Each structure stands twice: as structure tokens, then as C-alpha cells.
Amino acid sequence: MAKAYRLLKAIFNTAVEDGLIKANPCTIKKAGKEDSPERPVLTMKQVFVLADAIEPRFRMLILLATFAGLRWGELAALQRKNLDLDASTIRVVSTTTELKDGSVTIGPPKSEAGKRLVSIPATLLPDLRKHKETYAENGEHGHVFVGPKGAKLRRANFTRVWAAALKKAELSGFHFHDLRHTGNTLAAQSGATLRDLMTRMGHSSTRAALIYQHTAMERDRAIADALGKLAEEALKPEEPEPDEQDPDGSGT
The missing domain is CATH 1.10.443.10 (Intergrase catalytic core)
Structure with missing residues (x-):
């Protein structure tokens, strides 16, 4: 339906340019937008x-x-x-x-x-x-x-x-x-x-390729976040051992 609406709107745009009609009647907002669910990816x-x-x-x-x-x-x-x-x-x-x-x-x-x-x-x-x-x-x-x-x-x-x-x-x-x-x-x-x-x-436009790049960037961000957590763990100051706090272990 979205594809059909975009085509119809384009036809009427041409009619407006050619002076056949005064205005494009296709004025429904977002009617030409497709919200297709993301297809699954196999491992x-x-x-x-x-x-x-x-x-x-x-x-x-x-x-x-x-x-x-x-x-x-x-x-x-x-x-x-x-x-x-x-x-x-x-x-x-x-x-x-x-x-x-x-x-x-x-x-x-x-x-x-x-x-x-x-x-x-x-x-x-x-x-x-x-x-x-x-x-x-x-x-x-x-x-x-x-x-x-x-x-x-x-x-x-x-x-x-x-x-x-x-x-x-x-x-x-x-x-x-x-x-x-x-x-x-x-x-x-x-x-x-x-x-x-x-x-x-085999695409001439960037639209589809950008979708995959966006997915890759999301994955790259997840990897970066995971690396960041590992770095944070490595940079945490080590807890002193009990014998370093109190050589005789008496706590006094």
C-alpha cells in the first residue's frame, strides 16, 4: 500500500508540474512510509x-x-x-x-x-x-x-x-x-x-546499505561498551590484602 501511495503521489506531482491540476491530492502524512519489521538474521x-x-x-x-x-x-x-x-x-x-x-x-x-x-x-x-x-x-x-x-x-x-x-x-x-x-x-x-x-x-542507492551499516554500528557500539567494562574492571584499585592492613591479623 505504501509503495502504491508513493507512486500515485509521484504521478500527481507530475500532473501539477504539467499544469493539469492545481494541487496534489495525496496529502496523507506518512502514508508512503513503510514500517516493515526487521527480518531475522541467522547465526x-x-x-x-x-x-x-x-x-x-x-x-x-x-x-x-x-x-x-x-x-x-x-x-x-x-x-x-x-x-x-x-x-x-x-x-x-x-x-x-x-x-x-x-x-x-x-x-x-x-x-x-x-x-x-x-x-x-x-x-x-x-x-x-x-x-x-x-x-x-x-x-x-x-x-x-x-x-x-x-x-x-x-x-x-x-x-x-x-x-x-x-x-x-x-x-x-x-x-x-x-x-x-x-x-x-x-x-x-x-x-x-x-x-x-x-x-x-548490487544497489545503486545508499538506502539499503545504510541499514546494514547502522546494524554494524550498533554491534560495534555493543563491543565498545563491553570493552569499556573490561577496562573499568582492570582499572579498579585492588583491595589490600588483610595481612597488608594488619601484619599480625589482630585488627588492632
């Missing part, structure tokens, strides 16, 4: 528990969504030719779109910022090589992730697999997008700059 252990709980052919889907920050559509569209394991990088140049008739189309990302080169943690490379050999389609245009019968990935079909994995991992309330959210949060906590986050996430 590092939970990510790997979930990856081990899901069907083996989708294990790397979980890990790349987290540690490369790739969207569902970007993973579903990923081809062999854009996966460089020697350089430990993924070139994101396309994404999938699922139409109402059930068909899947592949096209460029919504913005130029979505086209990007993402580094892969070295620890994932052995498993990613194994996945490529075992599950990926053949040929340079072959998709890295496909269904059990070789079909393109579809959210509707994956929902069942995802639900089963969550149950097996004893997790609940998580969406697939929360993996990317988790990875971005971890990246911010690792010290990534605003520009680093924007590039890695």
Missing part, C-alpha cells in the same frame, strides 16, 4: 546447519545466497561461464523472472548496479567445484543450479524443499531472502564500507 552455525539439512543439490544455493549475497533470481540464472573458480568470483549479469503462466524468463538485472563481480570465500570453493561437477548443467551456458529433472528453478517448486529443510534444521520463520540479509549483515560487521556494501549487494 553462522544456523546457516551451515540449514545447508546440511537441505537436499544436497541445493546446499551451495544456501551458501552462495548467504556468503555471496546473491538474490534468488540471480542464483537461478547463474551459468557456468559466469562462475570463475580460479579467480574465486561470480559475475552477475542476469536474473530470472517468473511469469503468471508459470514460465521463467532470463534477462538483465533491473539496474546497472545489479551487474557486478562478487568474490567467493575460499572456504566454499572445494564444495562449489564438487557441485559444479555433480549437479550443474553441461556447457558454458549450462545453469549452475537446476531442479532434480534438469528444469529451471522455480520458487513454487523450491518452497517444499525449503520448508522441509527448515523443519529438519529445527528452524522456523525464515525466508530464503533472509540468507542474503544475513550475508549483508555479516559483511557490514566485518568492516565493509558503504560503497563496499552497495557494490556487493
Whole structure:
């Protein structure tokens, strides 16, 4: 509703500028503001528990969504030719779109910022090589992730697999997008700059990246406070030992 209201207000603003109407009728305060609840973040252990709980052919889907920050559509569209394991990088140049008739189309990302080169943690490379050999389609245009019968990935079909994995991992309330959210949060906590986050996430605006930086700063503040308490404890004057106060211990 908030998105629709912002669009309607923008349309009327254009109408005012063009002299078609005298004033914008969209005057409801904060109607275009979204108050979405903060999405949950998985712990590092939970990510790997979930990856081990899901069907083996989708294990790397979980890990790349987290540690490369790739969207569902970007993973579903990923081809062999854009996966460089020697350089430990993924070139994101396309994404999938699922139409109402059930068909899947592949096209460029919504913005130029979505086209990007993402580094892969070295620890994932052995498993990613194994996945490529075992599950990926053949040929340079072959998709890295496909269904059990070789079909393109579809959210509707994956929902069942995802639900089963969550149950097996004893997790609940998580969406697939929360993996990317988790990875971005971890990246911010690792010290990534605003520009680093924007590039890695594939965003052209600072809005989303600033959210993760704010989260990282909150965590950094908590760490600083904890260090401060440790320092205070260390700087407290030591209580004199009883024998230093009274050598004979008589108290006189």
C-alpha cells in the first residue's frame, strides 16, 4: 500500500508540474512510509546447519545466497561461464523472472548496479567445484543450479524443499531472502564500507546499505561498551590484602 501511495503521489506531482491540476491530492502524512519489521538474521552455525539439512543439490544455493549475497533470481540464472573458480568470483549479469503462466524468463538485472563481480570465500570453493561437477548443467551456458529433472528453478517448486529443510534444521520463520540479509549483515560487521556494501549487494542507492551499516554500528557500539567494562574492571584499585592492613591479623 505504501509503495502504491508513493507512486500515485509521484504521478500527481507530475500532473501539477504539467499544469493539469492545481494541487496534489495525496496529502496523507506518512502514508508512503513503510514500517516493515526487521527480518531475522541467522547465526553462522544456523546457516551451515540449514545447508546440511537441505537436499544436497541445493546446499551451495544456501551458501552462495548467504556468503555471496546473491538474490534468488540471480542464483537461478547463474551459468557456468559466469562462475570463475580460479579467480574465486561470480559475475552477475542476469536474473530470472517468473511469469503468471508459470514460465521463467532470463534477462538483465533491473539496474546497472545489479551487474557486478562478487568474490567467493575460499572456504566454499572445494564444495562449489564438487557441485559444479555433480549437479550443474553441461556447457558454458549450462545453469549452475537446476531442479532434480534438469528444469529451471522455480520458487513454487523450491518452497517444499525449503520448508522441509527448515523443519529438519529445527528452524522456523525464515525466508530464503533472509540468507542474503544475513550475508549483508555479516559483511557490514566485518568492516565493509558503504560503497563496499552497495557494490556487493548490487544497489545503486545508499538506502539499503545504510541499514546494514547502522546494524554494524550498533554491534560495534555493543563491543565498545563491553570493552569499556573490561577496562573499568582492570582499572579498579585492588583491595589490600588483610595481612597488608594488619601484619599480625589482630585488627588492632
